[in-house]
Every structure is written in structure tokens, then in C-alpha cells.
Amino acid sequence: xxxxxxxxEMQASQxxxxxxxxxxxxxxxxxxxxxxxxxxxxxxxxxYVTAFSMVRNAGEAEEIVQETxxxxxxxxxxxxxxxxxxxxxxxxxxxxxxxxxRKAGKSTMVFLDEEGDDGEGACQxxxxxxxxxxxxxxxxxxxLAGLLQDAIQALPEKYRTVFVLRDVxxxxxxxxxxxxxxxxxxxxxxxxxxxxxxxxxxAPLVQQASPSQRGMWAFLRRRP
Amino acid sequence: xxxxxxxxxDALSAYLDxxxxxxxxxxxxxHVQFCEVCSAxxxxxxxxxxxxxxxxxxxxxxxxxxxxxxxxxxxxQQDSP
Numbered sequence: 001x002x003x004x005x006x007x008x009e010m011q012a013s014q015x016x017x018x019x020x021x022x023x024x025x026x027x028x029x030x031x032x033x034x035x036x037x038x039x040x041x042x043x044x045x046x047x048y049v050t051a052f053s054m055v056r057n058a059g060e061a062e063e064i065v066q067e068t069x070x071x072x073x074x075x076x077x078x079x080x081x082x083x084x085x086x087x088x089x090x091x092x093x094x095x096x097x098x099x100x101x102r103k104a105g106k107s108t109m110v111f112l113d114e115e116g117d118d119g120e121g122a123c124q125x126x127x128x129x130x131x132x133x134x135x136x137x138x139x140x141x142x143x144l145a146g147l148l149q150d151a152i153q154a155l156p157e158k159y160r161t162v163f164v165l166r167d168v169x170x171x172x173x174x175x176x177x178x179x180x181x182x183x184x185x186x187x188x189x190x191x192x193x194x195x196x197x198x199x200x201x202x203a204p205l206v207q208q209a210s211p212s213q214r215g216m217w218a219f220l221r222r223r224p
Numbered sequence: 225x226x227x228x229x230x231x232x233x234d235a236l237s238a239y240l241d242x243x244x245x246x247x248x249x250x251x252x253x254x255h256v257q258f259c260e261v262c263s264a265x266x267x268x269x270x271x272x273x274x275x276x277x278x279x280x281x282x283x284x285x286x287x288x289x290x291x292x293x294x295x296x297x298x299x300x301q302q303d304s305p
Contacts, residue, residue: 195272
């Protein structure tokens with residue numbers, strides 16, 4: 001989510017979508033069950049990515065998505081629209097992912113090398129001098145996508161979760177804070193650290209992976 | 225007001241999100257014009273975020289949507305919301 005400030009048109013579109021979803025939910029609860037397919041379709045990808053980012057396993061992530069949708073359907077009558085439907089789904093998915101990690105005996109909360117949000121340091125970037133563009137060729141061969149996935153999944157959970165919600169799911173700072181029970185200021189700190197950790201991990205890897213192709217890195221910089 | 229590299233890095237995330245004081249924004253932009261390290265750090269971080277938003281980075285497994293909706297169909301047969 002880079003330099004995207006919602007325009008009045010974007011806000012109006014979001015409001016309309018929320019109204020449409022509220023109507024769909026009312027109809028589903030009233031018995032038009034098949035509308036549930038349409039309700040969740042816009043979110044299935046992002047819920048999968050969130051789950052995958054948490055558990056680092058495609059099969060488990062898929063199971064989490066299925067379980068998330070099942071629980072959402074069964075609880076749909078209790079959805080009051082106090083948060084966005086997408087945020088509500090994501091909250092269910094995060095709980096499912098954490099349960100999956102606990103079941104597998106993987107720690108979900110404590111990382112010995114983590115600092116508190118108020119700590120100093122840990123966020124110095126990799127200091128390079130000539131990065132300008134990311135190589136399209138590498139992305140197309142999945143090399144860079146794999147590097148990025150690995151780097152995101154190597155983040156400590158408290159940073160990874162914030163990064164995924166904010167930069168993958170494109171939630172606002174306020175939505176992310178509400179979902180995780182954090183203050184917006186803490187979300188900003190964690191997001192900044194996550195981004196710096198990714199830069200520190202990825203910048204040298206990409207340079208090593210393709211030192212002679214920087215002239216071809218003409219992809220992402222051109223994006224609006 | 226003049227900032228150094230450390231101050232520029234600390235404000236980088238807020239800068240990229242457009243959530244920054246206009247004076248500090250102008251100062252960062254002035255700084256990266258003359259500091260090639262900070263310019264590259266800014267570009268690399270920005271590009272990583274663009275890349276993160278690219279659908280090709282997190283591709284869905286083959287048949288994911290079909291399996292999900294078949295699963296939902298089964299659920300709809302058995303349960304009520």
C-alpha cells in the first residue's frame with residue numbers, strides 16, 4: 001500500500017460494496033444460501049494469502065480457508081456490520097492459522113530475538129547505492145516471488161501479521177490496529193520494522209541473483 | 225531543518241504511505257536527491273512493496289477455487305447460517 005490516499009470515489013465505492021454485502025448477508029441468513037458463494041468470492045484469495053503467510057504451507061493454508069468460510073457461514077447471523085465483512089473474515093482466518101500453528105507445536109507469539117515496539121535499533125536498512133528497479137524477468141521465473149515469500153515468512157510473527165494485513169491485504173492502519181487489538185502507533189512501528197527487515201533481507205539477495213541485469217529491471221518502477 | 229540518513233530511514237515507511245508531515249516530506253525528498261544510499265534504500269523498499277502487491281507473488285494452488293466452492297456447496301447442504 002504505497003501512497004494510496006482514498007479518493008471520494010474510492011470511499012463511495014467501498015460504502016456501496018458494504019451496503020451490498022449487508023444485503024447479501026441478510027438474504028443468506030433468510031435462506032438464500034447459495035449467495036454465500038458470491039459473498040466470499042472477492043476475499044478468497046486474500047484469505048488464502050493471509051493463511052499461507054502465517055502457516056507457510058499451501059495445504060494447511062487451503063484447509064484454513066475452508067474452515068474460515070465454514071465458521072463465517074455458521075456465524076453469519078451474528079455479524080453486525082460493526083467491522084467490514086472482509087476484516088471479520090480475516091480475524092477468523094488469523095484465529096484458525098494460530099490454532100493450526102499451536103496444533104503443530106509452533107510458537108505463535110514469542111520470539112526471543114524480538115524487541116518491544118518501543119525498543120531502539122533493529123531496523124537499519126541494507127545500504128546499497130544503485131538499486132533502481134526490480135527485474136521482471138526474475139519475477140516471471142518465480143525466483144523473486146519465492147525470495148519474497150521466504151522473506152515474509154521469516155519475519156517474526158508480530159511483524160509478519162501486521163505486514164500481511166497492511167501491505168498484502170491492504171487494510172488501513174486503523175483496521176489493522178482494531179483487528180489485532182493494537183494502538184495505531186504500534187501498527188506503524190511494526191509495519192516500519194517489517195518493511196525494513198524485508199529490505200535488509202531482499203536487497204542483497206536480489207543484487208546477488210541478478211547482478212548483470214539491472215538495466216532490465218524496468219517493471220515495478222513504472223507502476224502508478 | 226536538515227535531516228541525516230538515520231532520520232530519513234526512520235520516516236521512510238510513513239513517507240511511502242503518504243502519512244507524513246509536509247515539512248518532513250520535503251526534507252526527505254531533498255535528502256534523497258543528494259544521498260545515493262538513501263535514494264536506493266527508498267527505491268528498493270518501495271519496489272518491494274509494489275512486488276508484494278503483485279498477484280504473481282502469491283499464486284493460488286491449482287484448482288483452489290473449485291475445491292473451495294465444492295466444499296462450500298457441501299456445507300450449504302448440511303448447515304444453516
